[in-house]
Amino acid sequence: MDILTRDFYHRDTLAVARDLLGREIVRVLPDGTELRCRITETEAYIGRLDKACHAYGYRRTPRTETLFAPPGTAYIYLIYGMYHCLNFVTEEEGEPAAVLLRGAVPTANGDRIAQNRFGRGLEALTPYQRKNFLNGPGKLCRGLDLTRAQNGLDLTQSKNGLYICAGQPPAPACIQVGKRIGIDYAQEAVDFPWRFWYE
DNA sequence: TTCAGGATGTACT
DNA sequence: GTACATCCTGAAC
Numbered sequence A: 001m002d003i004l005t006r007d008f009y010h011r012d013t014l015a016v017a018r019d020l021l022g023r024e025i026v027r028v029l030p031d032g033t034e035l036r037c038r039i040t041e042t043e044a045y046i047g048r049l050d051k052a053c054h055a056y057g058y059r060r061t062p063r064t065e066t067l068f069a070p071p072g073t074a075y076i077y078l079i080y081g082m083y084h085c086l087n088f089v090t091e092e093e094g095e096p097a098a099v100l101l102r103g104a105v106p107t108a109n110g111d112r113i114a115q116n117r118f119g120r121g122l123e124a125l126t127p128y129q130r131k132n133f134l135n136g137p138g139k140l141c142r143g144l145d146l147t148r149a150q151n152g153l154d155l156t157q158s159k160n161g162l163y164i165c166a167g168q169p170p171a172p173a174c175i176q177v178g179k180r181i182g183i184d185y186a187q188e189a190v191d192f193p194w195r196f197w198y199e
Numbered sequence B: 001t002t003c004a005g006g007a008t009g010t011a012c013t
Numbered sequence C: 001g002t003a004c005a006t007c008c009t010g011a012a013c
Helices: A013-019 A064-068 A112-117 A129-130 A139-145 A182-190
Strands: A024-028 A034-046 A074-079 A085-091 A097-106 A162-163 A177-178 A195-199
Touching: A013 A034, A013 A097, A024 A097, A024 A177, A034 A112, A034 A139, A064 A074, A074 A112, A085 A139, A097 A112, A097 A139, A097 A195
Parallel strands: none
Antiparallel strands: A024 A034, A024 A162, A034 A097, A034 A195, A074 A085, A085 A097, A177 A195
């Protein structure tokens, strides 16, 4: 079912971040339920030269270890004590770089995703909740029930319960580019246009 | 509709 | 002890 292969991630991180738009995340829960959503927003982080990256300058710690893994690995970490962020490792193994997923829209089992997010079904959501469903990295992980338990998973194997399908990428002209969010501390890197999204 | 403030735990000076 | 790739709530407009 056209799972993206390691070659897809084994490229320049900016190219991968752009190409991930429109792709479909598949998350299989322990009970077999298959959650699906389409990627609408991404950001690139490249340790080699990017002060916003956890592994800036090849900084290696227990947390950043996953960033040095082979391309196509899931890097998931805890942020602000209560939320998780999902990234896909890119480039050569040993080259710490990844794409952060910042936004998505549900394409299958949205009801279950709503349960994970708000503790109630799609029908019961307020307009405000519908509008702000998976439009943030923490929300996305909450909706797909992803935590550090899934850190380090190989995304190229369907058996791991987390993989990416080819989906339907947007026309290049529809892709918007801008500065990344929430990295004010990163000095010159705050202005890097490494965020990609589309409507 | 926007905005300030707080929640909360881990990583790492 | 401080910072953090965030999100929600409630108040003011």
